Amino acid sequence: MPCLKLSPLQSRFAASLAATLLLIALYLILPYPGYPGFAYAIDVDSIIQEDHNHPISVDVDIPHNLDETTPESAPASNSESTSAEVIVNIARRAPDGVTALENNAAEEGEIGLGETHHFMFPREALAGPKSDPTPGLPGDDENEFIGDFLSDQGGLNRQNSTLAKRATTVYISANVCSQPSLTATREARDAGPPQLQLYVSRSEETQQPGPGSRGPGIDMKNFAGGHVSTIFDAEGDLYIGISAPRNDRYSGKYKYEIAASIDQPFHKAEPNVPYLFFVDGDSGSALLQTNDTTQTNPDNEIYKKWMSLDPPPFTVFAHNINDSSIIGLENSFCGLKANAQIRKDGDNVQISMTNRGDKNKPKEQFYIKGLNKSSSYYGFLAMEGNSTKSGNGVVGGGGKVWKAMNFTTKAENNCALIHNLDFCSDVAYAVPSNPSLSLPDLIKLYDTHAASLYKNFSRSLAQIPCNTDPKSQYSLARSCNDCAAAYKQWLCAVTIPRCADYSSTQTFLRPRNVAQDFTNGTTSIELDSPLRQLVLSNSSRNPMIDEQIKPGPYKEVLPCQDLCHELVQNCPAALGFSCPEGRWLNASYGAKSENGDVTCSYLGAAYFLNGVGKTWEGLDIVLGVVVGVWALVWML
Numbered sequence: 001m002p003c004l005k006l007s008p009l010q011s012r013f014a015a016s017l018a019a020t021l022l023l024i025a026l027y028l029i030l031p032y033p034g035y036p037g038f039a040y041a042i043d044v045d046s047i048i049q050e051d052h053n054h055p056i057s058v059d060v061d062i063p064h065n066l067d068e069t070t071p072e073s074a075p076a077s078n079s080e081s082t083s084a085e086v087i088v089n090i091a092r093r094a095p096d097g098v099t100a101l102e103n104n105a106a107e108e109g110e111i112g113l114g115e116t117h118h119f120m121f122p123r124e125a126l127a128g129p130k131s132d133p134t135p136g137l138p139g140d141d142e143n144e145f146i147g148d149f150l151s152d153q154g155g156l157n158r159q160n161s162t163l164a165k166r167a168t169t170v171y172i173s174a175n176v177c178s179q180p181s182l183t184a185t186r187e188a189r190d191a192g193p194p195q196l197q198l199y200v201s202r203s204e205e206t207q208q209p210g211p212g213s214r215g216p217g218i219d220m221k222n223f224a225g226g227h228v229s230t231i232f233d234a235e236g237d238l239y240i241g242i243s244a245p246r247n248d249r250y251s252g253k254y255k256y257e258i259a260a261s262i263d264q265p266f267h268k269a270e271p272n273v274p275y276l277f278f279v280d281g282d283s284g285s286a287l288l289q290t291n292d293t294t295q296t297n298p299d300n301e302i303y304k305k306w307m308s309l310d311p312p313p314f315t316v317f318a319h320n321i322n323d324s325s326i327i328g329l330e331n332s333f334c335g336l337k338a339n340a341q342i343r344k345d346g347d348n349v350q351i352s353m354t355n356r357g358d359k360n361k362p363k364e365q366f367y368i369k370g371l372n373k374s375s376s377y378y379g380f381l382a383m384e385g386n387s388t389k390s391g392n393g394v395v396g397g398g399g400k401v402w403k404a405m406n407f408t409t410k411a412e413n414n415c416a417l418i419h420n421l422d423f424c425s426d427v428a429y430a431v432p433s434n435p436s437l438s439l440p441d442l443i444k445l446y447d448t449h450a451a452s453l454y455k456n457f458s459r460s461l462a463q464i465p466c467n468t469d470p471k472s473q474y475s476l477a478r479s480c481n482d483c484a485a486a487y488k489q490w491l492c493a494v495t496i497p498r499c500a501d502y503s504s505t506q507t508f509l510r511p512r513n514v515a516q517d518f519t520n521g522t523t524s525i526e527l528d529s530p531l532r533q534l535v536l537s538n539s540s541r542n543p544m545i546d547e548q549i550k551p552g553p554y555k556e557v558l559p560c561q562d563l564c565h566e567l568v569q570n571c572p573a574a575l576g577f578s579c580p581e582g583r584w585l586n587a588s589y590g591a592k593s594e595n596g597d598v599t600c601s602y603l604g605a606a607y608f609l610n611g612v613g614k615t616w617e618g619l620d621i622v623l624g625v626v627v628g629v630w631a632l633v634w635m636l
């Protein structure tokens with residue numbers, strides 16, 4: 001699978017950072033023909049701007065943290081102004097009612113419906129210094145979903161002229177953190193208050209852009225989901241307006257953050273792809289995961305770095321689909337952080353790295369508690385700041401949010417979500433359970449049972465000539481390790497069934513254990529039901545479940561056929577494994593769905609993670625006819 005690389009623009013950018021810094025500095029200090037001049041500016045700054053030969057005395061206290069977050073700059077040899085002084089200049093030069101923005105520092109504001117706020121990003125700020133490159137996430141230029149390559153493609157407003165060479169790329173971004181509320185009585189489905197608008201003017205004539213501002217050099221962009229981000233190639237001051245449309249149905253104010261940066265967007269959103277996947281859930285919890293964060297192998301440094309990231313870089317937010325309070329804030333990190341029902345600081349989210357599943361690549365997992373049964377939720381992948389640090393002075397300090405996905409919790413309480421097992425470490429799904437059993441006890445019952453069966457298998461395998469000399473080995477292509485691995489996958493998937501609601505009507509599900517009463521004591525189904533007469537449906541596939549766990553009736557997602565095929569292919573014939581055929585195959589195993597839906601159980605499954613285009617080797621395999629003793633035991 002090819003990975004997308006950093007865009008050429010970004011790589012060039014990084015490589016020539018030092019050179020650019022110097023150029024920009026020179027450019028700002030030596031006025032060039034056509035330099036807009038200072039006609040517009042208020043008296044103080046023309047003095048400061050033109051005299052770079054003397055330290056500029058200022059009577060404003062410079063906050064200490066500014067010194068720390070802004071690396072020492074050397075704009076040019078004949079200038080003695082320091083970065084802190086530049087910042088103070090900026091603040092003093094802003095016209096009344098206009099707030100000057102500093103590089104990578106968000107300004108917060110509260111704006112009422114019908115109001116407009118004004119900001120500027122002065123040309124002094126364009127001169128840098130740019131922030132030092134940070135390590136970022138391991139190998140993030142290799143990975144489509146971690147890299148920020150998308151942010152460079154929004155450059156609709158970039159100048160297409162020779163001037164662009166002298167210009168600095170400026171990222172302007174804003175997030176809405178809270179919104180006005182509905183005044184009218186709550187409607188069934190509230191579409192949310194109107195989105196704010198961002199106005200940017202590069203024209204000296206329009207220093208306070210807002211609704212009604214028109215003309216060359218003025219751009220307007222609507223917020224979407226409480227977020228806006230845009231790129232400009234700027235040479236002079238940028239004037240910014242944030243405007244809230246009028247709307248009588250809502251009252252209160254918007255809280256927002258706005259920031260400008262010459263490094264990267266301060267606030268980020270990826271509104272097109274979720275990169276968050278539903279593994280499984282029960283009536284009160286859910287397990288989500290990212291896609292693989294790297295395709296490298298376990299001995300690779302990037303792989304090792306990923307697995308040892310502590311804490312892991314991503315977080316999640318979840319919110320009931322039926323609750324409208326986050327509508328209009330879906331792309332805003334601060335909006336979700338303040339309003340989502342489920343978030344990490346609420347102690348409802350446990351995060352960790354795992355390499356479970358297909359090919360054992362690193363990924364981050366999110367175990368979420370505190371959910372309601374039979375409810376659908378939006379899940380958002382997010383990153384706080386740059387993952388290790390957030391807030392002002394941090395490049396990308398405003399955080400990032402990916403597109404929402406959705407998932408639904410189970411209705412009944414006799415399926416329990418388990419993960420992080422010791423032996424069957426790749427198991428992560430809901431299993432038949434009983435509400436009276438604690439999760440650790442439940443995990444122990446399943447895991448020790450599987451481990452003891454495996455022990456007996458190991459004894460049998462030990463009697464087969466394995467890693468001896470090639471002539472006596474059962475196959476040149478497969479080793480006993482391959483067989484042991486295939487057996488473990490098959491064994492865990494088959495002895496630890498994947499559980500679904502008994503009330504679910506999905507056709508690929510198989511009713512199990514219907515002869516037992518429901519866990520609430522209700523007699524299950526009619527005594528004369530044919531389901532009661534079949535071993536296949538009146539019991540579980542594993543007697544331990546009915547006897548020790550007593551889950552009552554449930555439905556099972558059958559193990560995938562290719563688990564059996566892999567087993568037969570990888571193990572010596574002497575072990576007597578073979579897969580059933582035709583009707584019997586369909587009775588014991590399920591088939592994978594092409595669209596990535598989980599229609600059969602395999603270890604590492606996550607909904608719609610391996611969708612379209614996934615080749616399924618298992619289908620093409622021609623199998624032996626004999627139904628082995630082993631397979632028979634587990635068919636039921």
Ligand SMILES: *[C@@H]1O[C@H](CO)[C@@H](O)[C@H](O)[C@H]1NC(C)=O
Pocket residue numbers: 134135136137386387388389393394395
């Ligand atoms: C995040 O930013 C901080 C401060 O700018 C920096 O020290 C750190 O290395 C950055 N983290 C990553 C993962 O790049």
Ligand SMILES: *[C@@H]1O[C@H](CO)[C@@H](O)[C@H](O)[C@H]1NC(C)=O
Pocket residue numbers: 160
């Ligand atoms: C930019 O200029 C080049 C060459 O002058 C032209 O081919 C291209 O279409 C222009 N792009 C835009 C977005 O105007």
Ligand SMILES: *[C@@H]1O[C@H](CO)[C@@H](O)[C@H](O)[C@H]1NC(C)=O
Pocket residue numbers: 322
């Ligand atoms: C949630 O919304 C769906 C569809 O709008 C509706 O069928 C369901 O009853 C709602 N659930 C709750 C708990 O309100």
Ligand SMILES: *[C@@H]1O[C@H](CO)[C@@H](O)[C@H](O)[C@H]1NC(C)=O
Pocket residue numbers: 320341370371372375
């Ligand atoms: C659970 O349901 C209750 C009652 O309907 C509701 O108030 C609460 O917000 C819901 N919580 C979640 C996390 O969905």
Ligand SMILES: *[C@@H]1O[C@H](CO)[C@@H](O)[C@H](O)[C@H]1NC(C)=O
Pocket residue numbers: 321376405406
């Ligand atoms: C859940 O997500 C799927 C796929 O992205 C989408 O088709 C479906 O409409 C979503 N459901 C809701 C209730 O938003």
Ligand SMILES: *[C@@H]1O[C@H](CO)[C@@H](O)[C@H](O)[C@H]1NC(C)=O
Pocket residue numbers: 452453456
């Ligand atoms: C493993 O083999 C031993 C001896 O053959 C047998 O007593 C035991 O029941 C077997 N364990 C399982 C879980 O089948």
Ligand SMILES: *[C@@H]1O[C@H](CO)[C@@H](O)[C@H](O)[C@H]1NC(C)=O
Pocket residue numbers: 412413518519520521522
């Ligand atoms: C017991 O649980 C079953 C299945 O969840 C449900 O259909 C039934 O209505 C419940 N009975 C009572 C008395 O709650």
Ligand SMILES: *[C@@H]1O[C@H](CO)[C@@H](O)[C@H](O)[C@H]1NC(C)=O
Pocket residue numbers: 515532533534535538539
């Ligand atoms: C399940 O069905 C079989 C075959 O009809 C029968 O022998 C067995 O007693 C049934 N089990 C239960 C628990 O009803």
Ligand SMILES: *[C@@H]1O[C@H](CO)[C@@H](O)[C@H](O)[C@H]1NC(C)=O
Pocket residue numbers: 582583586591
């Ligand atoms: C087995 O199931 C598949 C679909 O799951 C179906 O196409 C096939 O015809 C079934 N085979 C038999 C023998 O029932």
Ligand SMILES: *[C@@H]1O[C@H](CO)[C@@H](O)[C@H](O)[C@H]1NC(C)=O
Pocket residue numbers: 001275291292295608609610611
């Ligand atoms: C997950 O990542 C793999 C490997 O990079 C890729 O092939 C696959 O398309 C991704 N899946 C989704 C749903 O994005």
